[in-house]
Structures are given as structure tokens and as C-alpha cells.
Amino acid sequence: MTSLASERSWLLDPGLLKLVHQCRRLIHTEFGVKLHLTEEHLERQLADYARKTRSSHLVRTWESLKEQVPQLKMEEENAEAEQSESPKRMYRGQVIADSAADTSTTEPSPEALARKKKIIYRGQVVG
Numbered sequence: 001m002t003s004l005a006s007e008r009s010w011l012l013d014p015g016l017l018k019l020v021h022q023c024r025r026l027i028h029t030e031f032g033v034k035l036h037l038t039e040e041h042l043e044r045q046l047a048d049y050a051r052k053t054r055s056s057h058l059v060r061t062w063e064s065l066k067e068q069v070p071q072l073k074m075e076e077e078n079a080e081a082e083q084s085e086s087p088k089r090m091y092r093g094q095v096i097a098d099s100a101a102d103t104s105t106t107e108p109s110p111e112a113l114a115r116k117k118k119i120i121y122r123g124q125v126v127g
Contacts, residue, residue, distance in 0.1 A: 010069045011037065019065040023050070026058040043072055052093040 011017055024035050027049045035045055050062035066072045089096040119126045 007071070008042075010071065016065065016068060019061055019068075020046070022061050023058060023065065026053075026055055026061065030055055030058070047072070 011020065020037070023046050027046070028034050030053055031049060033049070035042060039045065046062065046065075050058055053059060
């Protein structure tokens with residue numbers, strides 16, 4: 001089993017580190033998310049935000065980083081495979097919680113419909 005430090009030895013290259021910092025800065029500017037170099041799934045998060053972004057500059061920076069680090073290509077392919085297995089509902093580039101999707105697909109019970117039709121005015125049931 002390899003350690004996190006040995007997997008990220010490519011971050012010791014100053015040119016690659018500059019590209020990663022540039023990606024992090026662009027992600028922070030656009031999405032308001034501050035990624036740290038010590039995060040466990042940094043590569044996957046960078047790839048996810050590069051897919052979601054509207055910034056061509058972030059896409060170009062990520063692509064140039066990916067060309068120089070073959071490990072990132074494999075990581076992105078694995079992330080894409082995982083996403084294709086379980087499609088998620090998206091809104092403005094963010095995944096919608098599963099509980100919200102479950103409540104919208106279920107039909108309301110007759111009791112719930114009856115409760116919605118009651119109109120109460122000044123403490124009295126009107127309709």
C-alpha cells in the first residue's frame with residue numbers, strides 16, 4: 001500500500017505545483033471552495049471542478065497539468081467511471097441531495113391531500 005506522500009511526489013515539481021495552485025485559486029474564485037494540498041482526494045476534486053467550471057482558463061490549466069502527470073489521467077478516468085455508474089441529479093453544477101429526489105418522486109397519500117384541502121379561517125374549518 002502506498003502512502004499519500006509517495007502518491008503525490010509529483011507535487012514536488014515547482015512547475016506542477018504552480019499549476020495546482022493556479023487551479024486552486026481559480027476554483028476558489030468561481031466556486032468559493034478552498035481546496036488544500038493535504039486533502040485526501042485532491043486530484044478527484046480538481047477534476048470535478050474542472051468539469052463543472054465555466055472558466056476556459058481553469059480547463060486549460062487542468063488539461064496542461066493532466067498532460068504532465070499521467071497519474072491524473074487515470075484518476076479522472078476512474079472518477080468518470082464512478083459517475084457514469086450512478087447518475088445524479090444536478091442543479092447549477094451541484095449534486096442535488098438524494099432525499100430531495102426521493103420526496104419528489106413519491107406520490108402524496110390521500111391523507112396528505114385531505115390535509116392540504118382544509119382551509120381554516122379564524123380557527124374555523126371553512127372548506
